[in-house]
Amino acid sequence: xxxxxxxxxxxxxxxxxxxxxxxxxxxxxxxxxxxxxxxxxxxxxxxxxxxxxxxxxxxxxxxxxxxxxxxxxxxxxxxxxxxxxxxxxxxxxxxxxxxxxxxxxxxxxxxxxxxxxxxxxxxxxxxxxxxxxxxxxxxxxxxxxxxxxxxxxxxxxxxxxxxxxxxxxxxxxxxxxxxxxxxxxxxxxxxxxxxxxxxxxxxxxxxxxxxxxxxxxxxxxxxxxxxxxxxxxxxxxxxxxxxxxxxxxxxxxxxxxxxxxxxxxxxxxxxxxxxxxxxxxxxxxxxxxxxxxxxxxxxxxxxxxxxxxxxxxxxxxxxxxxxxxxxxxxxxxxxxxxxxxxxxxxxxxxxxxxxxxxxxxxxxxxxxxxxxxxxxxxxxxxxxxxxxxxxxxxxx
Numbered sequence: 001x002x003x004x005x006x007x008x009x010x011x012x013x014x015x016x017x018x019x020x021x022x023x024x025x026x027x028x029x030x031x032x033x034x035x036x037x038x039x040x041x042x043x044x045x046x047x048x049x050x051x052x053x054x055x056x057x058x059x060x061x062x063x064x065x066x067x068x069x070x071x072x073x074x075x076x077x078x079x080x081x082x083x084x085x086x087x088x089x090x091x092x093x094x095x096x097x098x099x100x101x102x103x104x105x106x107x108x109x110x111x112x113x114x115x116x117x118x119x120x121x122x123x124x125x126x127x128x129x130x131x132x133x134x135x136x137x138x139x140x141x142x143x144x145x146x147x148x149x150x151x152x153x154x155x156x157x158x159x160x161x162x163x164x165x166x167x168x169x170x171x172x173x174x175x176x177x178x179x180x181x182x183x184x185x186x187x188x189x190x191x192x193x194x195x196x197x198x199x200x201x202x203x204x205x206x207x208x209x210x211x212x213x214x215x216x217x218x219x220x221x222x223x224x225x226x227x228x229x230x231x232x233x234x235x236x237x238x239x240x241x242x243x244x245x246x247x248x249x250x251x252x253x254x255x256x257x258x259x260x261x262x263x264x265x266x267x268x269x270x271x272x273x274x275x276x277x278x279x280x281x282x283x284x285x286x287x288x289x290x291x292x293x294x295x296x297x298x299x300x301x302x303x304x305x306x307x308x309x310x311x312x313x314x315x316x317x318x319x320x321x322x323x324x325x326x327x328x329x330x331x332x333x334x335x336x337x338x339x340x341x342x343x344x345x346x347x348x349x350x351x352x353x354x355x356x357x358x359x360x361x362x363x364x365x366x367x368x369x370x371x372x373x374x375x376x377x378x379x380x381x382x383x384x385x386x387x388x389x390x391x392x393x394x395x396x
Contacts, residue, residue: 018350025052028371028378030355039354039382041370046188046220046331049247050295051371057250060291064284074102074281081287088293089258092229094238099261102254102289103280106219106245107135109255110182112275113243114139114157116259117180117213119266119274126157127174127181127212129165131361133189134182134217143182146189146361165190166199171206180241181207182215185231189220191362192326192333200235207240213263215241219255220331223247224296224372227306227329234328250292252285305329305372308379312368315383319390332368339363341393348389354382 003019023033028051030038043049050057064081071077086100103109114126128134128143135141141150142157150156161178163170165187174181181203187193207214216239221231225247228234232242240263245255257264267274309330316334317325324335336342342358346366349356357367370382 018355020355027051027053028374037353038350039370039378039385041355041368041382042357043247043369043371044251045246045357046225046369047246047249048251049223049225049372050250050292050300051373052251054250054292054295054373056291056295057288060287061252061284064287067283069284070279070282074277074279079281079283079286081283081290082281085286085290085293088290088297089256092293092297093242093258096238096240096260097242097258099259099264101257101259101264101267101275101280102286103256103277104253104282105135105255106217106243107137107140107255108277108280109219109243109245109257110134110140110143110217111137112257113180113182113215113217113241114143115275116241116257116263116266117182117215120213120263121179121211123177123179123212124159125161125175125177125179126159127161127163127178129183129187130162131165131187131190131193132182132184132217133187133361134184135219149360165193166195168199168202171202174203174206174210174212176210178207178210178212180213180215182217184221185216185218185235186221186226186328186331188331189359189361191335191359191365192328192331192367194326194328195235197235200232200237204237204239213240215239215243217243219243219245221328223292224300224302224305225329225331225369227302227309229296231328248289248292249285250288250295252288254282254285254289255280300372302329308374308376311376312370312379312383315380316386319387321390321394330368330370330372330374333359333362333365334368335365337364342366344393345386345389348393349386352385352389354385354389356386 021033023031030040090098130145132145134144222244242258248254313327326333346356
């Protein structure tokens with residue numbers, strides 16, 4: 001298959017795709033058809049948190065293919081793998097997050113969360129945050145904060161209010177009209193923006209006072225990415241609703257909305273089928289997800305994740321062109337002088353066999369989110385490639 005076929009036959013997202021002609025992937029590496037290896041230091045954009053083709057995930061997929069694939073739309077049949085996934089996931093979560101509704105992607109989970117807030121509270125206003133990113137479908141785009149990405153698709157959902165992340169005074173704008181407040185526990189696309197603990201606690205208190213559901217979008221920052229299984233564990237705050245995706249499937253497409261049984265029951269009546277999905281809860285995908293959750297629970301040493309995250313920060317941060325670093329666990333933003341500098345560094349890294357990336361809403365940072373299974377030797381190798389790429393593209 002040629003590059004021309006790829007560009008003409010598949011819809012494109014941007015004019016400058018990476019165009020790696022993928023042959024296979026293993027661990028932290030992707031290999032192209034010429035045999036060149038690439039260190040995947042973004043984990044397929046926070047998807048392959050336990051690396052590519054983890055043996056337990058591959059085994060679970062193979063076992064499920066011998067049983068069945070799609071048999072019925074979600075919610076009608078009892079199937080072992082979706083139930084196992086839900087049991088494993090809720091066992092990792094606080095008591096109020098005890099029921100799982102699986103869907104096909106993170107943005108779909110956020111669409112469901114918007115509906116759930118309105119259905120449970122009988123209100124219409126959704127409060128979100130400037131700088132946020134919740135997906136690209138109509139509803140999730142409506143609650144995202146990047147106006148450049150939204151303008152061409154207006155009008156979007158009405159009754160969405162935006163407030164400033166980490167500003168206490170804006171919490172007063174959450175009122176008894178508010179059905180739900182949705183935020184990334186740590187803002188990813190904005191360049192790894194980490195809230196103050198007291199701010200998140202004040203937000204939790206305000207939502208409880210006015211009866212608004214608090215929704216944490218952990219599609220990017222969940223599943224171990226920040227050094228804990230869920231990012232909200234860093235802040236001693238528990239949401240009413242949790243949305244997940246990306247790494248939850250171990251490399252297969254999945255999303256999930258998690259809340260209380262009582263909340264999710266509102267989708268079953270007045271009207272019935274208040275939320276439906278054909279492929280949500282797909283047996284094959286949920287088998288991979290259950291295996292992924294087992295790996296996170298039994299194999300990932302989060303103290304080691306933090307140690308290696310700090311090591312990578314220290315090694316790259318020594319370069320004078322790095323203006324600021326924001327990190328939580330294995331999620332990094334490295335600020336440089338301009339987008340042009342970031343672009344040159346990212347391209348040179350790619351030439352040298354390392355995949356990095358940038359942020360849609362914060363283009364003068366380059367992003368890293370390596371697999372949590374990365375070794376110290378691989379951390380040092382990646383840091384050497386990145387620092388060398390900065391030096392080789394420097395204009396000084």
